[in-house]
Amino acid sequence: MIQRELLDTATIPGGGELRLFRRELKGTDEYSIMLGRIELMNSRLSGSEEALATLTCGRLAVKNPRILIGGYGMGFTLRAALSVLPPQASAEVVELIPAIVKWARGPMAALSQQCLDDSRVTITIGDVCNAIHKADREYDAILLDVDNGPDGLTHEANDRLYSLTGLATAKKALRSNGILAVWSSEGDTGFTSRLKKSGFAVDVKTVPARSNGKGAKHTIWLATKL
Numbered sequence: 001m002i003q004r005e006l007l008d009t010a011t012i013p014g015g016g017e018l019r020l021f022r023r024e025l026k027g028t029d030e031y032s033i034m035l036g037r038i039e040l041m042n043s044r045l046s047g048s049e050e051a052l053a054t055l056t057c058g059r060l061a062v063k064n065p066r067i068l069i070g071g072y073g074m075g076f077t078l079r080a081a082l083s084v085l086p087p088q089a090s091a092e093v094v095e096l097i098p099a100i101v102k103w104a105r106g107p108m109a110a111l112s113q114q115c116l117d118d119s120r121v122t123i124t125i126g127d128v129c130n131a132i133h134k135a136d137r138e139y140d141a142i143l144l145d146v147d148n149g150p151d152g153l154t155h156e157a158n159d160r161l162y163s164l165t166g167l168a169t170a171k172k173a174l175r176s177n178g179i180l181a182v183w184s185s186e187g188d189t190g191f192t193s194r195l196k197k198s199g200f201a202v203d204v205k206t207v208p209a210r211s212n213g214k215g216a217k218h219t220i221w222l223a224t225k226l
Contacts, residue, residue: 002024002025004023004032006021007020007021007103008099008107010100012096018099019034020103021033031043031108043074045209045215045216046076047212049080049145053077053078054080054084055207055222056141056181056222059179059224062140064089065085065140066089066092066139067081067085067142068131068132068141068142069092069093071096071128072093074111075104075112075115077143078093078121085120089120090120092123092124094124094126094127095124096125096126128146129160129166132166132169135172137175138175139173140175140178142181143183145182146161148184149191150182150184162182167194167200171198175225177225177226178225179223179225180225182221183219184220186218192204195223199226200226201226203222204221205220205222206218207220
């Protein structure tokens with residue numbers, strides 16, 4: 001069995017601890033971020049996080065969109081968005097846990113590929129709920145990957161993102177025809193119903209967890225403000 005090396009730990013606001021691990025697998029460094037026994041992220045599983053960006057950006061009809069990404073993670077969503085966004089677009093990333101950004105610039109620098117230094121990117125340490133609450137028709141897309149699904153697993157306060165009140169707030173933050181995109185490790189019919197009840201046109205996609213199309217499937221909601 002290949003041993004994992006614990007690189008660092010980080011406290012989650014409100015309680016809980018993240019652990020960053022690294023191991024060498026077939027000559028490549030593999031990184032994973034754990035919450036207890038739950039693996040939240042793995043550097044081999046980038047496909048669905050990339051799809052969160054490409055599926056969303058592919059539907060934007062504006063010339064230079066402004067997008068908000070909730071949760072940096074391992075940077076897969078941000079890098080995929082930057083690969084398809086035009087030079088004058090802007091991508092604001094809000095990350096709750098400072099250590100995530102520190103890890104991106106430190107032990108996982110090769111993985112981040114300097115995406116945080118792209119001129120289109122601004123990164124804020126804070127709660128994406130607050131950024132959404134303060135916005136009024138400011139974003140063409142809001143991409144959320146802050147939990148394993150539409151519930152507050154890593155941060156209980158995130159539950160307010162997925163309630164009817166939270167969805168109404170997100171809708172207010174979006175421009176006309178803006179898209180709220182939400183990543184999840186699995187489907188949730190109740191969340192689909194809440195999106196529709198909130199007045200979004202909803203498209204639910206099932207996408208591979210791996211970029212090679214193999215392995216588990218994850219869910220992405222693409223909810224368009226009518």
